[in-house]
Amino acid sequence: MLPEAFEKDAHTAMDRLKEMGVDEVLIVHHDDADGLASAAITKTAMEREGYGTKTLCLEKLYPEVVENIHAGEGRVVFYCDIGSPHADKISDFNQGRNLVIILDHHDPAEATDPNVYDLNLEHYGFRGETDFSGATCNYLFARSIGEWNADLSYLALVGSQEIPGGLQSLNLWVLRDAEEHHIVQVKRKSIKIIPLGISVKQLFKKLQILGAVGYYQGGPELGIKAALEGLTPEINRFVEELEERRKSANRKLLERLRREGLNETEHIQWFSAGDAYRGMGAKTIGTFCSYLTYQRVVKQDKYLLGFMPLEPVIPGYGELKGSYLKASVRTPRLLSRLIDEGRRPTALELLQESTRGFGISADGHAYAASVVLPTGKMEEMIERADRFVSDFNP
Numbered sequence: 001m002l003p004e005a006f007e008k009d010a011h012t013a014m015d016r017l018k019e020m021g022v023d024e025v026l027i028v029h030h031d032d033a034d035g036l037a038s039a040a041i042t043k044t045a046m047e048r049e050g051y052g053t054k055t056l057c058l059e060k061l062y063p064e065v066v067e068n069i070h071a072g073e074g075r076v077v078f079y080c081d082i083g084s085p086h087a088d089k090i091s092d093f094n095q096g097r098n099l100v101i102i103l104d105h106h107d108p109a110e111a112t113d114p115n116v117y118d119l120n121l122e123h124y125g126f127r128g129e130t131d132f133s134g135a136t137c138n139y140l141f142a143r144s145i146g147e148w149n150a151d152l153s154y155l156a157l158v159g160s161q162e163i164p165g166g167l168q169s170l171n172l173w174v175l176r177d178a179e180e181h182h183i184v185q186v187k188r189k190s191i192k193i194i195p196l197g198i199s200v201k202q203l204f205k206k207l208q209i210l211g212a213v214g215y216y217q218g219g220p221e222l223g224i225k226a227a228l229e230g231l232t233p234e235i236n237r238f239v240e241e242l243e244e245r246r247k248s249a250n251r252k253l254l255e256r257l258r259r260e261g262l263n264e265t266e267h268i269q270w271f272s273a274g275d276a277y278r279g280m281g282a283k284t285i286g287t288f289c290s291y292l293t294y295q296r297v298v299k300q301d302k303y304l305l306g307f308m309p310l311e312p313v314i315p316g317y318g319e320l321k322g323s324y325l326k327a328s329v330r331t332p333r334l335l336s337r338l339i340d341e342g343r344r345p346t347a348l349e350l351l352q353e354s355t356r357g358f359g360i361s362a363d364g365h366a367y368a369a370s371v372v373l374p375t376g377k378m379e380e381m382i383e384r385a386d387r388f389v390s391d392f393n394p
């Protein structure tokens with residue numbers, strides 16, 4: 001069963017949307033497989049209602065972009081697999097001017113504008129870490145519009161692959177829904193998407209690469225298309241190319257770091273990737289840092305920080321006013337143990353504390369986290385991080 005209160009609110013939001021009298025809706029979405037699957041669902045559901053759609057894929061929710069989106073009036077804006085943690089700021093920028101529907105599973109902040117509908121199922125008693133993905137939230141919204149959207153159910157299952165521990169709660173309901181409508185077939189734990197002839201896992205893996213690595217090369221749009229129509233030989237080739245390019249960038253950067261070593265303070269070891277990942281999405285730095293924690297060049301008792309410059313342009317949006325860096329932090333094994341014992345701050349605490357006042361969208365958990373910061377703030381951040389660990393008294 002769909003949660004009744006959610007279904008009721010989804011209908012209210014949809015009624016409001018119809019009253020807006022717009023021809024087109026804007027779909028802002030995240031860059032990973034869950035975000036692409038989310039966008040594919042809501043795009044299709046809205047087109048079936050007769051609306052044109054425009055998608056905007058964001059790696060992080062930059063305040064200047066949100067401000068720009070909400071400066072206008074009378075628009076309809078969806079936030080898919082992104083937005084809930086910033087529902088308060090979205091409300092501040094929106095000031096009642098536009099209708100906003102958030103379909104997300106990240107920990108929500110309170111929306112204070114009545115025109116901002118946050119339909120995150122965390123508000124209905126479910127957990128976004130275990131029970132549902134962003135794509136599941138988008139699917140349940142589409143499904144509450146009508147049963148004709150049941151053919152999109154597989155996309156919710158694709159997005160849900162990012163949730164550890166398998167399908168449960170709402171995600172399990174979606175699996176049953178998909179089976180009942182003959183959209184998927186479960187065979188020896190593999191879920192096959194009947195209309196596309198591939199498995200949920202296969203599609204998930206390709207979308208992860210298209211969205212994150214291919215971010216600046218039309219990857220997100222191609223990913224949405226692939227999510228709806230299936231993989232073509234061209235798309236498969238493009239995914240392989242992206243993988244190759246990333247591997248070669250990783251290899252070169254590792255060689256450089258082995259040669260030059262990392263920069264160090266008392267508690268921090270850090271490096272700047274320079275233009276190693278130029279033209280690739282910013283997730284690449286995080287993946288590389290994870291890999292690096294197992295290499296000998298890394299000290300086991302210090303936080304590992306990697307920085308990379310962000311491109312000045314957001315595809316489909318335009319130029320950013322500010323100049324930004326992405327920072328990723330990972331904790332090597334020994335340090336992770338100290339964090340577990342409460343003797344060191346978590347990776348997320350370290351980033352939040354060291355970028356307080358200027359960091360954008362810090363997110364993550366105990367051993368891995370990331371944030372965006374203005375380019376000129378890197379040294380201040382490193383200093384503050386080092387001091388925070390020195391002063392840390394549990």
Ligand SMILES: [Mn+2]
Pocket residue numbers: 034035081105133134135162
């Ligand atoms: Mn997600």
